[in-house]
Amino acid sequence: MKKTQHKKKKTRITKRRLLEEFKRAIKNKGLKYTPQREQVFKEIISTKGHFEIEQMVHKIRQKNIPVSRATVYRTLNIMKELGFVEEVIKINNKTIYEISIKEHHDHLICTSCRKIIEFQSEDIEKLQDKVCAEYGFLPKFHRLEIFGLCSKCQKKALARNNSKS
Amino acid sequence: MKKTQHKKKKTRITKRRLLEEFKRAIKNKGLKYTPQREQVFKEIISTKGHFEIEQMVHKIRQKNIPVSRATVYRTLNIMKELGFVEEVIKINNKTIYEISIKEHHDHLICTSCRKIIEFQSEDIEKLQDKVCAEYGFLPKFHRLEIFGLCSKCQKKALARNNSKS
DNA sequence: CTACATGCAAATTCTTTGCATGGCG
DNA sequence: CGCCATGCAAAGAATTTGCATGTAG
Secondary structure, eight states: HHHHHHHHHHTTTTTHHHHHHHHHHHHTTTOOOHHHHHHHHHHHSSSSSSEEEHHHHHHHHHTTTTOHHHHHHHHHHHHHHHSEEEEEEEEETTTEEEEEOOOOOOEETTTTTOOEEEEEOOHHHHHHHHHHHHHHOOEEEEEEEHHHEEEHHHHHHHHHHHOOO | OHHHHHHHHHHTTTTHHHHHHHHHHHHHTTTTOEEEEEHHHHHHTOSSEEOOOHHHEEEHHHHTTOOOOOHHHHHHHHHHHHHHEEEEETTTTTTEESSSSSOOOOOEETTTOOOOEEEOHHHHHHHHHHHHHHHHEEEEEEEEEEEEEEEHHHHHHHHHHHHHH
């Protein structure tokens, strides 16, 4: 019984554990665990969904940790190699990074208001695995984005059309 | 009977029809239908899957149609607005465009050799529609990319590991 | 003819890099 | 201490833009 309870805790303290994992990974690579790197990482795991570079630099400076864009880029590249951060989306010429550690979310992206709705579908993931198996492909992570109009923007579009005619 | 046959032709001459559609769309917008624009479009619809800018410029020049990168960019932006070309992927700092007209493909992307395998799964698309419905989201197009190792690279990785130990 | 398109080169934006200096281990 | 990290500024790369000239309609 107690053991089961203990296991459950794992999910609760994810952030702390992640930070430890990161620290270990960094050191394993013979790299140094600096305040900047720590803070970049902290910032990322407390960010839901996506983030951009400028945003990240800002947030970190607000915490009184001096950091340059260069360092953020460099840290992100390390994190990419270590597999903590995932591939990259581009929207309006801006690169948007995504965390690969947290449970994975797919996205509905409104092309009108740019709102991003996250969702998760086990069924879709199962089918993906099936496809991969067919091609002998070993999946590491994926990205599913559905572009379209969110309900609000649909209504707006409708309203516009009505007033026209 | 004959009517049915006739209908089938529609699918056969897609490229020609697409070109007409494009021409109409351009003119409807009060824009001009220039050789450059025509060629960019032709190039795109005869390209399977993805394409990059440099590649496109090259191909068009090879057909003896002078074109500048600027024009290709400008044309692509128009095509984006008109909905002929879709959102944009970024791999290694390069933007990769995709045609939105042709049947849609999803992708398995090998992170090692960069090979891109296209696939299609109606089942996945159905589930996507279901998700959209749940959120009252009106999908226009989507992008599904699964990153991982293709079978060849898996074998290579395996071979490396064996020789190590 | 007129308004829009093109090409060039300059400007912008995002990202990477070289080098001197700072700091983790 | 030694090596790696940081910051800055400069370099690079991708994309956009201003302007003079060309051309579709």
